[in-house]
Amino acid sequence: MKIAYIITLPDLGGAQSHVYELMKGVRLSYQIEPVLITGREGWLTQRAKELGIETHIIPDLVREISPVHDWRANCEVQKLLQEIKPDLVHCHSSKAGIIGRWAARRCHISSVFTAHGWAFTDGVPEKKRKVYRFIEKMAGKWCKKIICVSDYDKNLALREIPELKDKLITVHNCIPDTDYRKDWSKYNPEQTLQIATVARFSPQKKIKETLELLSTALQKGMDIHVTFIGDGPLFEANVAYAKALHIGSAVTFLGARTDVEKLLPQYDLFLLLSNWEGFPISIIEAMRAGLPVVASDVGGVKEAVVHGKTGWLIPRDDSTLLQTYEYILHHPTEFVQMGQNARRAYEHQFMIRHMLNAIVENAYF
Incomplete structure (x- = not known):
């Protein structure tokens, strides 16, 4: 055929x-x-x-x-x-x-x-x-x-x-499985929470809003760092916006990468804020790596992320994201368990x- x-x-x-x-x-x-x-x-x-x-x-x-x-x-x-x-x-x-x-x-x-x-x-x-x-x-x-x-x-x-x-x-x-996944035995909740976002820099993805929420979180004293993986038509504008917000030390822009499966296990949390979605492969990649997921509750995202078990679903207006960060920083045991749950969910549903x-x-x- x-x-x-x-x-x-x-x-x-x-x-x-x-x-x-x-x-x-x-x-x-x-x-x-x-x-x-x-x-x-x-x-x-x-x-x-x-x-x-x-x-x-x-x-x-x-x-x-x-x-x-x-x-x-x-x-x-x-x-x-x-x-x-x-x-x-x-x-x-x-x-x-x-x-x-x-x-x-x-x-x-x-x-x-x-x-x-x-x-x-x-x-x-x-x-x-x-x-x-x-x-x-x-x-x-x-x-x-x-x-x-x-x-x-x-x-x-x-x-x-x-x-x-x-x-x-x-x-x-x-997606197919890989040998790369998060080693939670080495997780140290006292260190900076490392967050990864894999997304195209386009109007669909809320990159600007993510940067603004990061700025607010830093002002509240949260110890977090966000790494953006991907590029697109709004890449340069958002890099400039991060500089304007004076959050350069807490954000990294890696651009487009072809080794995402190797990169993701280096982080603690996967974040994806979107205006709309179908069923994001990037979320499945994060679950395969064993990362808890925080994502906008749009499209079919809730069919991958089980709120409170494999991650957190955020309303379209992003109103609960900062409270989610607070919870993660103060509940390390539950956070690690969510990462392990995410990996099991991938094995059972998304191979x-x-x-x-x-x-x-x-x-x-």
């Missing part, structure tokens, strides 16, 4: 990591031949080529809405599908999801779409929500299954586009085999 995987951008991120692990997994475990189609060269194309996976670049497949580029991309994808003749097309990300499903339909090839968070989710501006809701209502008719990465996203789709209810399934993001089996059995065949 040959499957063409289409995603708009190849840059390192949650959706790209998901596609990489999916292609690698189905190739090894199910003898499926994956083919990658994306808009340009990048992290994902490099990793795919290292595995010997056939890769194709469609330069007109761009993230921004562009009638000219989008029309050309559609024609190019159709032509490519006719050449490679896949048995199935699996689309990821909004733009590739629209173009890929339409091209597959025109070529009489079955398709599947994975929604890595809906563009009409809560927290997205209303005008944008209406446009994408209309588009997904149309595009959803062109494929046989729509994979939601959380029950939250599935329920959102049931509410907003109920016409597609028979196509919707939930498959949580899962890669769970995702592969669910997608292959429920969406491919």
